[in-house]
Amino acid sequence: MNFGHSFLALSERFMMPVERSVTSISLSKRAVLALMLAISGGRIAGADDLSAPAAPSVQPAPAAQPPLARLTPIERPASGSGGRVDPMRSGRLSNAEREKLYDQVTRDAEALERQGAQLRRLTQLLRPTVVHIDAKKPALRPKNGKASEDEAGSGVIALVAGRTVVITNRHVVNRAELDNITIRLDGGREIRPVRLWSDPSTDIAVMEIEGDDLEAARLASGDTLQIGDTVLAIGSPFGLSHSVTLGIVSAKGRRDLELGEGSVKFQDFIQTDAAINPGNSGGPLVNLRGEVVGLNTAIASNSGGSEGIGFAIPISMVMFVTRQLVETGTVSRAYLGVTLDRVFTQKSANRLGMLRAVGAHVSGVTKGSPADVAGIQTDDVILEVDGEAIEDDDHLVSLVSVTPTDRTVTLTVFRNGERIFLRMPVASREQFEVE
Numbered sequence: 528m529n530f531g532h533s534f535l536a537l538s539e540r541f542m543m544p545v546e547r548s549v550t551s552i553s554l555s556k557r558a559v560l561a562l563m564l565a566i567s568g569g570r571i572a573g574a575d576d577l578s579a580p581a582a583p584s585v586q587p588a589p590a591a592q593p594p595l596a597r598l599t600p601i602e603r604p605a606s607g608s609g610g611r612v613d614p615m616r617s618g619r620l621s622n623a624e625r626e627k628l629y630d631q632v633t634r635d636a637e638a639l640e641r642q643g644a645q646l647r648r649l650t651q652l653l654r655p656t657v658v659h660i661d662a663k664k665p666a667l668r669p670k671n672g673k674a675s676e677d678e679a680g681s682g683v684i685a686l687v688a689g690r691t692v693v694i695t696n697r698h699v700v701n702r703a704e705l706d707n708i709t710i711r712l713d714g715g716r717e718i719r720p721v722r723l724w725s726d727p728s729t730d731i732a733v734m735e736i737e738g739d740d741l742e743a744a745r746l747a748s749g750d751t752l753q754i755g756d757t758v759l760a761i762g763s764p765f766g767l768s769h770s771v772t773l774g775i776v777s778a779k780g781r782r783d784l785e786l787g788e789g790s791v792k793f794q795d796f797i798q799t800d801a802a803i804n805p806g807n808s809g810g811p812l813v814n815l816r817g818e819v820v821g822l823n824t825a826i827a828s829n830s831g832g833s834e835g836i837g838f839a840i841p842i843s844m845v846m847f848v849t850r851q852l853v854e855t856g857t858v859s860r861a862y863l864g865v866t867l868d869r870v871f872t873q874k875s876a877n878r879l880g881m882l883r884a885v886g887a888h889v890s891g892v893t894k895g896s897p898a899d900v901a902g903i904q905t906d907d908v909i910l911e912v913d914g915e916a917i918e919d920d921d922h923l924v925s926l927v928s929v930t931p932t933d934r935t936v937t938l939t940v941f942r943n944g945e946r947i948f949l950r951m952p953v954a955s956r957e958q959f960e961v962e
Contacts, residue, residue, distance in 0.1 A: 645815065649759060650771050652817050656744035657761045657810060658682045658693055659711040659768040662703040678703075681762035681810030682710070682734070683819060686743045687846075688853045690735050694845060695809030696824055697725040697732040710736060713769060724852035728792045728928075729840065730824060731848045732809075744811060747818040750843045752776055752797065760801040760823055760837065762810025774801025774835075781838060782921035786825055793860075793928040794921070796838040797821045803837030812839040821845070847929040861930035862956035864896020865889045865903060867920035879906060880944040886910040887923040896959060901938065901951035910946065911939035927953075 620628065659681060666676040680699030685692055693710060700708055700723065710718050720734035752758075756776045764770050778798040784791070799812065803823050812821035821839030828834045851858045868875070868888035876884040886908040892899050903909075909917055913936050917923050930936065932955040940947050 646759070646773065649813065649815070649817050653744065653759075653761055653771075653811070653813060654769050655713045655742035656684045657713065657769055658684060659763045659766075660693075660695060660699055660809065661709045661711070662700045663707040664701070664703040679763060679766055679806050680808040681768075681806065681823070683809075683811040683822070684736075684741055684743050685746060685819075685849070687733070687849055690853055691737070691741050691743065692849070692853060693720065693734045693736055694822060694849055695732050695734070696822065697727060697730045699809050700732050700734070701725065708734070710734070711768065712741075724856060726848045726852060726858050727790045728858070729844060729848050730786065730791045731822070731840065731845060731852075733849050733852045735853075744819050745817055746846065747814065747816075747820045747842045750820075750841050752779070752814065752820050752841070754779060757815055758799055758801055758820065759813045760799065760803050760807060760810065760839075761813065762803075762807035762823060764802070764804035764806045766806055772802040774799050774837075777836070779841075780918065780922065780925075782925055784825065784838065793844070793925055795841055795844055795925040795929075796824070797841055799837050799839060800835040801837060802835075803839075804832050807837075844925075844929050859932050860956045861927045861932050861934075861953040862897065862959050863903075863923075863927055863951070863953075864893035864898040864959060865909075866891035866893075867923065869920060871920065876908075879908065879941070881908065881941065885919075886917050886941065887920045893959070897951050897954045901949045903938070903940065903949065903951075904942065906942075908941040909938055910941055911937075913937055 660679065662678045662680070663675055664678060666674055678699055680695055682693040682695035682699075685694055705720055705723060708720055708723075710720060712718065716738075718736055718738050720736055722735040723732065724734075725732040754776050758774060758776055760772045760774065762770065776797060777800050779795075781796040781798050782794040784794060784796065797812065797820070801812070803826050807823045808825075810823045811819040812823055814820050820842050822842075822845050823837060823839045825838045826832075826834070827836040827838075848858050865887075866889070868890045871884045871886075871888040873884050875888065876882070879888075889898075889903060889905055889907045889909065891905060892903050909923060911917060912923070912926055912930075915926065917926070930953055932953055935950055935952045938949045938951055940949055
């Protein structure tokens with residue numbers, strides 16, 4: 528980890544250039560003779576010879592000497608070492624350097640601890656809003672004479688339409704009777720739901736609860752989450768209630784997952800690397816503001832445990848379904864009345880005059896449907912719905928599934944090499960098809 532400081536290698540302190548001043552020195556005759564003796568290798572003229580220049584002698588040029596290696600001094604052996612020395616001693620920190628480095632580490636740790644304090648505060652806020660769920664349900668495939676099976680999961684308390692509810696995944700409580708569902712609160716108190724609604728198309732279930740001192744979570748107002756944002760996953764992995772894990776948003780818009788028996792038709796999952804394990808299902812995915820941004824639902828795993836790929840239903844879809852279940856007991860979804868090309872290839876896009884395959888390619892239109900009334904035609908490519916760019920057919924299906932049925936939407940369509948705009952009143956799916 529880079530703390531923003533630069534450190535020089537300790538050996539560099541022995542290699543710094545040193546400036547030396549030049550000073551004239553007055554030497555005695557005896558000192559001069561000694562100096563000349565050292566220079567001449569032991570041969571020196573007599574005192575009389577000093578008065579007259581001697582005939583110059585020609586000496587062969589000395590051979591070039593290799594440059595001297597820069598040496599790192601080895602410290603004297605410490606007492607009690609038996610005269611042995613540590614050749615790496617000079618590369619270690621001195622006591623003063625260690626104290627200085629500790630001071631720097633302490634300053635940097637304070638910044639990191641402030642971030643850690645934020646996570647601790649979030650945990651204190653959120654723990655009372657998260658519940659552990661135990662459900663006893665009829666076994667689909669009885670084993671060893673057991674006609675029932677237990678399933679554990681998580682949930683989050685919320686206030687919806689004036690009611691206190693627990694939002695969780697449908698697969699956690701599906702097929703279980705109310706009397707066989709136990710909701711355990713943060714303090715260990717256990718309660719039972721008084722009412723249960725569920726939506727198989729999104730794997731969302733809502734249970735109404737009653738009791739004192741029930742803390743509701745704060746829900747995000749929309750899908751403002753971005754890839755790279757920090758998130759926390761809270762739940763009961765492997766029955767370990769109120770466990771908290773940290774990660775980031777790895778991706779958005781995962782819509783082609785094969786979950787359970789394939790009944791989850793409307794998908795728009797958030798992908799996260801925050802650890803999600805069996806038992807986390809139904810627990811909240813939370814941002815750093817303490818707002819619930821998703822409902823943890825599934826993992827991609829070869830081992831059955833977390834491998835860094837978890838999926839959560841975005842809060843916009845969660846609340847679209849939850850509000851309708853609480854208010855009406857059913858979920859009404861918008862309907863366009865188009866058949867979409869599941870394999871919209873580059874070749875097909877080029878045939879239509881597009882550089883790349885983007886958007887939802889219409890391969891058929893239901894007569895009398897909203898799309899038919901609005902003027903959608905076969906081979907149109909729907910590029911946008913109310914200004915939101917459409918990536919592919921799954922994206923369009925997901926977007927329409929959370930569109931209220933009392934609205935008129937604006938479609939941007941590619942037709943005959945041009946972009947055209949169509950206004951389309953949205954109808955209820957139930958008016959045209961039986962789910």
